[in-house]
Amino acid sequence: MLYDTYDHDTLYAALERRDPAFEGRAYVAVTSTGIFCRLTCPARNPKSENCRFFETVGECIEAGFRPCKRCRPLAKAAEGDPGVTKLMAAFEAEPERRWTEADIVALGLDPSTVRRGFKRQFGMTFLEMARLSRLRDGFVTLSGGGRVIDAQLDAGFDSPSGFRAAFARLLGQSPRSFTGGELLKADWIDSPIGALVAVSDRTHLHLLEFVDRKALPRELKKLREAAPGGIGIGRLPPTEQIAAELAGFFAGEGARFETPLAYHGSPFTREVWLELQRIPAGETRSYGDLAKAIGRPSATRAVARANGANQIAIAIPCHRVIGADGSLTGYGGGLWRKRKLIDLEQSYATKGKEKRHVPGNQGPDLLGAAS
Incomplete structure (x- = not known):
């Protein structure tokens, strides 16, 4: 990953001097404008705190940024x-x-x-x-x-x-259907590995998924049908909190997530999700390991299904589960994202930044015991 080689200060210094050595190797995305540029862009440099750095043009676009019309990063790539x-x-x-x-x-x-x-x-x-x-x-x-x-x-x-x-x-409903009084609100969160949709009520986060995940429309439909008033558009406090925690996570500050989560699933499924959150960042487990950890050593396949049913990406770290032989296994967000997440968290462990978080209180379950 980019931050395994260069930290934010190094990349920002390269941006300040418009270093041609970084041409095609890194791009800067400016959160205050929604634009991404080559590091050699002749435009006035943005503030450091408004900059995010990516390895590829594709990552900038997936994170929701638009190409600069002055330095034309798409044309160069x-x-x-x-x-x-x-x-x-x-x-x-x-x-x-x-x-x-x-x-x-x-x-x-x-x-x-x-x-x-x-x-x-x-x-x-x-x-x-x-x-x-x-x-x-x-x-x-x-x-x-x-x-x-x-x-x-x-x-x-x-x-x-x-x-x-x-x-x-994307959301499974027309924008004209929004009334403004919906219990749940959806919003867009940019990240270095792609944009996510977050759905929250005023106290808990109910969903966090990459926008290109095929299961997203189905998951949103289940939430919409279960929640009084359906899903609207907007940013409530849990979404603000998870967005800030994700920004710190990708900035190399640590892997601690404390946003209150709502768990929609059967008691068994929730048990698996809670156990996932007990895996320290920088470590991985197999499905068999998880089954043993919850006292159900013969339930490996059921554990795998529960892992795949997770609809809160990263904060419930299903990406930390790998095959018994050490190989990467299926991940709804794509194996390339799984590899990047594991690599990032392993760098935390190496640098001593891993912070273990034991899940707290569970949120409201609008879907009852449906798995």
Whole structure:
């Protein structure tokens, strides 16, 4: 990971002197503007506390930042692949456009070739990049109390139906369905390994998932159906707290999470989740280890199912569970994220920053004993 090699101060110093040695090796994202740049960008340097550093352009985009129009980091990263370069130029000219494969073909490009090129350069397809960039703008507008029409325009959707459809795919409901009186509120949290959706009530965090996780719409649907009034848009205190704790986690300050959590699952499932939180950061366990720890040595498969049902990423650290042979096993957020999380936490243990946290009181269970 980036912080295994360079700390924040080193990277900020490189930004201040516009060091060409870091070209293509690190990017700076500015939280006060939502923009990411090359470290050689000629624009005035942001304050250190507003800077986050990433290894790749794809990580910047997944974290919800938009490319700088001055230093054009996307164009630089696309060099060497004519098809990617051509499509990125078109994207920079019309970032608000609702891009389709037909548009790619109209530019004289082969969709499958471009798809492979983008995956290689950015870790995502072009259409995924365009969708994330546009949808985030609309989400932020709604979270700030903006009107649906303003969110639609900020997201670059020409038609209300297109915006509602995209929003519905992410949250499972149209933005027009929000009343403002919902018990649960959803908001967007940026991170160095991708954007997350957090859902909280006024006292507890109910969900924390990466926006590209396939199970997210299903999990949100279960919460929406169980909670009085469904899910609205906004940031409540538990979301503020987990966002701050995640920022400290990725900044290298430690792996302690104290945000009150709501556990939705059967008693057995909750027992597994509580045991996950007892695994010290920097260490891993197998499913068999977990089964033994809760006094159910023959329940390895049930433990694996409970681990996979976790809907609070990172804070309930299901990423700390690996195969009995030491190999990485399935992770809803993607194995590449699992590896980065494990590597980061191992660096904490090495530096003596690991802080063990024993789970506290469980929050309200809107879903009863459903697993």
